[in-house]
Structures are given as C-alpha cells and as structure tokens.
Amino acid sequence: MAFFEGLKMTGGYGTGPDIINSCSVDVNRGEIVSILGPNGAGKSTAMKALLGLINLKSGAVVINGKDISKLSPQDRVREGISFVPQTKNVFTGMSVEENLEMGAYLRDDDYQNIIEEIYELFPILREKRNQLVGELSGGQRQQVALGRALMIKPSVLMLDEPTAGVSPIVMDELFDHIIKVKRTNVAILMVEQNAKQALNISDRGYVLVTGENKYSGTGQELLNDPRVRSSFLGG
Amino acid sequence: MDFLNAIILLLNYIFVPALTYGSQLALGAIFVTLIYGILRFANFATGDMMAFGTMVTILITWYFQSIGISLGVLPTALLAIPFAIIFMIGYMLFIDKFVFRYYRVNKSPPVQLAMVSIGVMFVTQAVVRIIIGPSDRRFFDGERFIIKAGEFKEMTGLNEGLAIKSSQVMTIFITLVLVSILFWFLNKTKTGKSMRAYSDNEDLALLSGIDPKRVVMITWIIAGILATIGGALYGLDKSFKPFTYFNNMLPIFAAAIVGGIGNPFGAFLGGYVIAFSEIFLTYAYKKFFMYVLPASMEPETLIQLLSTDYKFAVSFSILVIVLLYRPNGIFKGKVL
Numbered sequence: 239m240a241f242f243e244g245l246k247m248t249g250g251y252g253t254g255p256d257i258i259n260s261c262s263v264d265v266n267r268g269e270i271v272s273i274l275g276p277n278g279a280g281k282s283t284a285m286k287a288l289l290g291l292i293n294l295k296s297g298a299v300v301i302n303g304k305d306i307s308k309l310s311p312q313d314r315v316r317e318g319i320s321f322v323p324q325t326k327n328v329f330t331g332m333s334v335e336e337n338l339e340m341g342a343y344l345r346d347d348d349y350q351n352i353i354e355e356i357y358e359l360f361p362i363l364r365e366k367r368n369q370l371v372g373e374l375s376g377g378q379r380q381q382v383a384l385g386r387a388l389m390i391k392p393s394v395l396m397l398d399e400p401t402a403g404v405s406p407i408v409m410d411e412l413f414d415h416i417i418k419v420k421r422t423n424v425a426i427l428m429v430e431q432n433a434k435q436a437l438n439i440s441d442r443g444y445v446l447v448t449g450e451n452k453y454s455g456t457g458q459e460l461l462n463d464p465r466v467r468s469s470f471l472g473g
Numbered sequence: 474m475d476f477l478n479a480i481i482l483l484l485n486y487i488f489v490p491a492l493t494y495g496s497q498l499a500l501g502a503i504f505v506t507l508i509y510g511i512l513r514f515a516n517f518a519t520g521d522m523m524a525f526g527t528m529v530t531i532l533i534t535w536y537f538q539s540i541g542i543s544l545g546v547l548p549t550a551l552l553a554i555p556f557a558i559i560f561m562i563g564y565m566l567f568i569d570k571f572v573f574r575y576y577r578v579n580k581s582p583p584v585q586l587a588m589v590s591i592g593v594m595f596v597t598q599a600v601v602r603i604i605i606g607p608s609d610r611r612f613f614d615g616e617r618f619i620i621k622a623g624e625f626k627e628m629t630g631l632n633e634g635l636a637i638k639s640s641q642v643m644t645i646f647i648t649l650v651l652v653s654i655l656f657w658f659l660n661k662t663k664t665g666k667s668m669r670a671y672s673d674n675e676d677l678a679l680l681s682g683i684d685p686k687r688v689v690m691i692t693w694i695i696a697g698i699l700a701t702i703g704g705a706l707y708g709l710d711k712s713f714k715p716f717t718y719f720n721n722m723l724p725i726f727a728a729a730i731v732g733g734i735g736n737p738f739g740a741f742l743g744g745y746v747i748a749f750s751e752i753f754l755t756y757a758y759k760k761f762f763m764y765v766l767p768a769s770m771e772p773e774t775l776i777q778l779l780s781t782d783y784k785f786a787v788s789f790s791i792l793v794i795v796l797l798y799r800p801n802g803i804f805k806g807k808v809l
Contacts, residue, residue: 239598295640310677311679312680312682312684313681315680315681315682321680323676323677323680326674326676327677328674328677329669329670329673329677329678330673330674331672331673331675332666332669332670332673334627336666336669336670339663339666340666340670340678340681340683341681343663343667343670343681343682343683344681344682386681390682419703447493
C-alpha cells in the first residue's frame with residue numbers, strides 16, 4: 239500500500255457533472271509522481287479532490303493508512319499534506335521571510351531552524367529575505383511558494399503546474415529544486431503541462447483522459463510509449 | 474518679529490488644529506481600511522459606529538461624574554474609554570454575528586455587504602438618537618488648556634498667541650501610541666501577520682491553516698477600539714453631535730482612499746493629508762499676509778480660498794482626483 243493514495247475517486251464541482259471518474263493515484267515518500275493529460279482531463283480536479291477542496295461522491299483518500307476523505311483542507315494540512323496552487327501561491331504584499339512564517343502558522347514550536355533549512359535549499363531566498371515577494375521574479379516567487387509549502391515539514395507536497403508561465407531556463411531550475419525537495423523524503427505529486435520535462439524527472443506518471451486513468455507507468459515507460467507520445471508529447 | 478508672529482499664527486490656526494483633526498480622521502480611516510482589507514467591503518456604518526462608541530463613553534463619563542469619580546486635570550472621559558471599548562467590542566461582535574456573518578458565509582459580493590452596512594448605519598444611527606438624542610453635547614471636564622493664548626503672549630512678548638488645548642495634545646499623543654501599537658501588532662506578531670496574509674491572499678491563508686473566524690473576530694475587536702477612541706477624541710476636542718459623525722465619513726473615506734484602500738499606514742498618513750488640505754484651503758490668510766508683506770501691499774480681502782462651509786468639498790475633490798489619477802492611493806508600500 240502506498241503512502242498517500244486516492245482510491246477510485248469520483249466527483250465534480252458542486253452538484254455539476256462528475257469531472258473525475260474512478261480515478262486512482264498513489265505516491266510514496268521520496269518519489270515524484272506526475273499527473274498528465276490533455277486540457278480538461280481532470281488533472282487539477284483530481285488534485286483538488288486529494289486536498290479536500292471538492293467533495294467526493296465515492297472513493298477515498300488515504301494517508302499512511304488513515305482515511306482522511308472526510309477531513310477539511312485545513313485538517314489535511316495538519317496531516318502533513320501541503321499544496322502549492324498554480325496561481326496566487328504567495329503573499330505578494332509580505333516579505334519572503336513572512337511568507338515562510340505564514341507557511342509555519344500551524345507550528346507551535348520554534349521554526350527558525352526550518353527557515354534555515356529552506357534557505358539552504360533555496361539560497362536566493364536568504365538574500366531576498368526582507369524583500370516583498372511581489373517584487374521578485376517569477377522563478378523566485380515559485381521558490382517562495384515551494385518554501386512556504388515546505389514549512390510545515392509535509393510528508394506529501396502537491397504542486398499544481400509549478401512551471402506554468404516561466405521561461406525554459408527557470409523551468410529547468412525549478413525541476414532541480416523539486417528533485418532536491420524529493421531527496422528530503424517528501425512524496426511529491428504534481429500536475430504538469432510540460433509533459434516531457436516532467437516525465438524526465440518523475441519516477442512514475444499517470445495520464446488522465448476525461449477523468450479516468452488511461453495510462454500509467456514509470457517516467458521512462460510513458461516517455462517511450464508510442465500512444466502517449468503521439469497524443470501528448472508531440473510524436 | 475513680524476515673521477515670527479506669522480509663524481505662530483499659522484501654528485495656532487492651521488498646524489495644531491490640522492494635526493489634531495488629522496489624527497482623528499486617521500483613526501477612522503484605519504478602521505475603514507482594516508474592514509475593507511480583511512472583510513472586503515466598504516463599511517458605511519463607520520461614522521455611526523464611532524458615534525455609538527462616543528455615546529457609550531459619554532454615558533459612562535456621566536455615571537462616573539454622578540458618583541464623584543474624576544481624573545482631576547484630565548477629563549473623566551479618559552477613564553470611561555476603556556469601559557466603552559469593551560462595550561463597543563461586544564456591539565461589533567454582536568452585529569457581525571447577526572448581520573455580516575450571514576453574507577460572509579454565503580460569499581455575497583462586496584457591494585451587497587456594503588449595502589448591508591448601510592442598513593447597519595441606519596440602525597446604529599437610530600439607536601444613538603434614541604438613547605442620547607441628536608443634540609450637541611460637550612463632555613470635556615478637567616483643565617481645558619495647556620497653554621492659553623494670553624499666557625503665551627505674555628511669555629514671549631509676541632502679538633500672536635499660541636493656544637494649545639489639552640484635548641489636542643491628548644488626541645495626538647493617544648493616536649500616535651495607538652497607531653504604533655497597531656503597526657507593531659500587524660507587522661511583528663504572528664496573529665497580526667496572519668491578518669495581513671488573510672487580507673493579501675485568502676485562499677492561500679486558508680491553505681496555510683490560518684483560521685478565518687479568528688481573523689474576522691480580531692478585526693472587529695480592533696475596529697471597536699479604533700471606533701471608540703477615534704470618536705471619543707473627536708468628541709472631546711470638538712463636541713459630540715451624532716450628525717457630525719455621520720458627516721465625517723466623507724473625509725474618513727477620502728483619507729482611506731488617498732492612502733490606498735487596504736493599506737493601514739497609507740490611511741494613517743491619508744488622515745493628515747485630508748485634514749491639512751481642508752484647513753489650508755479654508756483658512757483666511759489676511760492676517761498672515763499683513764505680517765509678511767510690507768504695509769503698502771496689505772490685502773484688502775480675507776484671502777480665503779474657500780469658505781469653511783465648503784470643507785467637505787475639499788475632501789470630496791481629493792477623493793475624485795485620487796480615484797481618477799492614482800486609484801491605488803498616493804503612497805506606495807505594504808498593503809495590509
């Protein structure tokens with residue numbers, strides 16, 4: 239049994255139609271798993287279901303053997319699940335250090351050493367610690383967003399299109415950072431548009447089509463699969 | 474000597490009154506900006522909530538006076554303010570629980586909440602008039618002046634006197650202390666930072682585990698403190714008349730918008746910008762020019778740019794100009 243699992247999840251927004259149908263994903267600690275698929279495949283919805291932002295009609299979400307399907311998003315944060323949204327993922331009017339402090343809001347202990355760890359991971363943030371995040375570049379902001387999410391020392395980190403809208407160089411840099419985070423024994427689940435690059439750093443991947451698991455396998459398997467190549471990777 | 478007289482004249486009639494009036498507006502403007510930044514609506518009940526807080530202060534002052542408690546040279550109202558604050562916080566939380574909460578939970582658009590606040594305004598206004606009546610009341614007791622104009626003239630031998638009222642010094646002093654504490658709270662404490670985070674990005678604040686109920690409650694508590702102190706200081710310095718408090722809403726909103734709505738430090742400075750503009754433009758400069766210009770150039774008119782009746786037009790004009798040219802406020806900087 240995997241560390242963090244979504245089992246046969248079915249659901250959608252409000253009383254609308256089901257966006258995901260019997261969709262299953264799982265991820266272990268120290269592993270990067272990507273969810274890929276065409277637009278409207280339900281990738282982000284699957285992630286929101288794991289996070290508790292939408293209600294499931296059936297299926298379950300399990301972390302470390304504990305069923306958390308009924309918990310609110312805040313309570314799931316307490317269980318160690320951290321989420322970096324695609325947009326608006328930083329507090330732009332606050333300094334870098336304040337962003338990290340807000341990430342540690344649920345911690346009652348002294349978190350100064352965790353801030354230090356984040357600065358070790360993303361050295362640029364130490365340099366800009368007192369600057370307003372709204373004044374940073376796109377790549378630096380993404381690092382702040384990652385740093386904020388890591389402050390609770392999550393066991394699961396979910397990323398919604400972390401490289402959306404950044405340049406190719408920054409994208410490579412960000413993927414490097416994500417690999418660094420993975421080495422700290424965090425389970426990473428991400429939704430990505432840049433399928434090729436994402437699969438390159440992923441241990442495993444899922445391809446969703448119309449809310450259902452279509453293909454799954456290791457990163458290399460999916461990269462080499464002619465069906466996946468022709469439909470999502472551009473041949 | 475004439476030059477010195479001119480300066481004293483400006484200090485006495487412009488600088489000290491504007492600094493006092495600006496402090497009173499600043500407290501109201503921070504109240505408006507805080508509610509706007511965190512609860513995301515324009516609170517039209519601001520003026521009347523301040524009147525309510527002042528009314529409670531007055532009632533408690535009267536009670537203290539009736540049982541013979543006083544602060545000597547200081548006004549008894551200062552002793553009443555802490556009790557009024559406690560009452561006012563209760564009132565704010567009561568209104569929030571029974572009125573605003575419903576719309577917040579249902580995620581109503583901000584304009585709907587603003588309309589609801591107009592309803593709260595009418596009710597608060599009515600309650601104030603039923604309890605204390607619409608007439609003008611003075612509740613200042615104790616020593617009125619720190620320096621009297623006559624004493625100042627004797628001391629310095631100048632023609633112009635500088636009168637400093639104790640209510641003016643109290644207003645400025647209390648405002649500075651209160652605002653310093655508030656900024657320290659917002660910028661340095663975990664709770665204050667979580668309020669700024671909630672105002673900055675509500676969804677991310679929720680994802681970070683910040684409890685929205687707590688943020689909203691603390692916002693109303695701070696609002697209650699600001700409303701009571703701001704209102705009571707205005708009443709001590711001038712007089713308490715419910716209608717004036719309703720009227721003051723225009724300069725208060727102007728101050729909040731000049732400072733960039735949602736930015737408490739901007740609102741604080743905005744209060745002074747509005748107060749100085751109003752008083753600069755409505756002061757009659759005749760005497761000032763009589764001092765600084767040679768006798769041959771003595772002005773024949775009052776040299777008053779606007780009649781004092783138009784002082785609200787000044788804040789209104791500033792409001793319109795700022796909204797047209799600098800809709801994010803004239804000060805750059807941290808938004809709440």
